[in-house]
Amino acid sequence: MSSLTPQPSPRSRANADRPPPRSPLVTLALVTVLTGIGAGLSGMLLALLLHAIQHVAYGYGAGHIIGEESFLQGVTDTAPWRRVAVLVACGLIAGGGWWALYRYARPLVSISAAIKPGGKRMPIFATTVHALLQIVTVAMGSPLGREVAPREIGAAFASWLAKRTGLTAAERRVMIACGAGAGLAAVYNVPLGGAMFVLEVLLGTFGWSVAVPAISTSAIAAVIAWIGLGDAQQYHVPAYGINAQLVVWSVLCGPLFGAAAHGFARLTSRARNASPKDWRLPLYTLVNFAGIGLLAIWFPQLLGNGKGAAGLSFDDNLGIGLAATLLVLRVFITTTTLRAGAKGGLLTPGLANGALLAIVIAGLVNHVWPGLSPGAFAIVGAGAFLASSMQMPITAIVLILEFTHANHDLAIPLLLAVAGSVATLRLLTRAQGPSHGMPAASAERELRLAALREPSARESSD
Template sequence: MHAQPPRPRVPGSPLIRFAVVTVLTGIGAGLGGMALALLLHFLQHVAYGYSITRLIGNESFYEGVEAASAGRRIAVLAACGVIAGCGWFAIYRYGRPLVSIKKAVASDDPRMPPVTTAAHALLQIITVALGSPLGREVAPREIGSLLAGWLSHYAGLSVEQTRLMVACGAGAGLAAVYNVPFGGAIFILEVLLRSFEVRVVIPALVTSVIAAVVAWLGLGDASQYVVPHFGLSANLVTWAIVTGPVFGVAAFAFVQLTTKARAAAPKGWMLPLLSLANFLIIGLLAVSFPQILGNGKTPAQLGFSNELTIGLAGTLLVIKVAITASSLRAGAQGGLLTPGMSNGALLAIVLGGLWTLIWPGTPMGAFAIVGATAFLASSMKMPITALVLMVEFTRVDHDFLVPMLCAVAGSIAISRSLELRMQAHARSSKPGSELKGAAVSRG
């Protein structure tokens, strides 16, 4: 093992230092998430020429893209391809190796390389702003974790405390950029730390709440999605129970597709070429389907507000899945939280439309919210976080938790079953496994 560098120390007891770092991590993640979100809005407005004087206004990204000419859409996506390809090529060629948040949380030295991580985060924000179909949620999480690791090292916290702060920085960044304080905390506990002990619950809640409140300074206290009121019905609950497993199968397939695409992405000279070709194709598709541009918030919002037909939802679903996978294959980077949620909403509209032929009466938006939750829960392997995020994203009534829980349960059950079956098949396919099994049976 490598010798650890000496940790700087600052005055104060260990508990006081830990408390100060916790508060500063929340503040820093809030400011970082706010700055990245404002940068995203600024670049969107400049690229597509709308609401130049107001970063946070009433005109949505979709409205700005729809008003832009076909030539402008293609040109912006071509620029996105050049920036993405050259940017990530430079990071891989000249930067220090990237350290993921999960690796940092599990490491003996949880710090992340500052320059490479910051450049990686900025590239994600820039490309998503220009129209990349990948998510923007990884960037604020990386900035929050980067800051938390630096603060923890400076304060002389223990390795265990530093790991905790790195995880809290990631959740706080998520809370800030999406205004989901409870969702950010649950993300820390369920996904990064896999623990709900009091010693980790308190800093997770504190950092996420502080970050969300700080981000209100620039982003306001608004929900991510505006949805009409949907009432609870036996129709919707029954549909959720029946279709939950379908979302599990779809999410499992999506994860397999995107994992293989990411693994096959180039890091050498082919990256700029593939990136340019990929985003040019997306630009051409956006001439007829402006809804596909961005991380998936547009189709999700249109679905939640009953503005998509079954045919258009099915078409957008196919295109979104294809360009998400192709962008990862071409070397672009970004999250899959909003893309997964969007896929779930679009699939739900298709399934819901078929369901209404048998049992009419439920709005398409209600199906979309439940389906988005079920897909997100399985595709990101975070059932509790998905439920909390969707409630905070949409601010639906708590009664809606009933169909959401039913759909998530079925989705998680089938996706986990498929995952275990795939793992068992992989183990049995390893060289020597048959001989080993035969030896065991003879014994």
């Protein structure tokens, strides 16, 4: 019977050994350009929407979506009762919006799930609503970050475009990641940071086949976003130099930033995982945001994703007492907001926590060895904390330099602090991994995913 079974010919065996077909170079180039344009336009529109809602909610910057007055100035100048009222409204929108989304829309698919081999497609409508809810709530004062929304929209658009143009599965994964990085590049004007996010965090490779589209899409998106946002940097900082104190304390305190970031990542991950998925979500978010509004009567710096607190730290405009208070309160409200069920990123919140912690440390160590610039050390601390809290050391360094346009001499203490921070994080992760019933490498991977993805009640599992 076996002798009657047809045997494959030499030609068919040769065809089977060939690598899978690739899309034509022209198609790949077209998808790359269109992904950059789409991510740039969506990031620009989301940023403009955020600014418009901020101005309307807090009554500042009339007639100017992009103006000279910052969000922190706007909320500080507004009446305390208005802060409370806006945050109560924010709680109602957050709770009702996400509850309805989970109940009636298609299941959400995270970026990390979509770029896995065989990953599901990101639903356009549900992803768009999810992103808009993040933008609206952050604009109204949520302490979470706004960077996830443009990443999700960019990734969803790239997924749809890659499917329509017939790219292979591997090429689709690359373009989805590039769309996410381009969205980040557009909203923050960080083209190199967006590309590094794709290479280091999402895909974990620096190969040319990934580097070229990642850099191209992020650069295109950033330039497109200039149409509405201008070529602006996120933080304006003095021209800090370096001295012996800054270098020494960056080395000594790097592990401290890593340990603090490790604790923050675990705390926020547990809060996300414990968030309600049912009728309790509207109730929890209402109570949470109303509480934040009450705190904002005395501490308007708490409102928003942390950009105001980080900016004050970088400018050396915070005392040690206020910095310590804001640090404790920001960690608290970020955790409670995630626990209540609201969604958003942790990039700017983590950056602000690192900057505030650095201000506190600088205020203390200057009593021992005077000469440490708190503002310069805040930039170093922000990068070291961000590198570990989101498991992205190279991307964090690039983002800090692009955010601040700081003197490149600061790269020396920044690199030293990031090295100590990440080394400490890895040691802590490996030490705690077996105690949680998983290998150390698996525990580290779970920390990375927890920092990057935005799970929901109806999201496909990772």
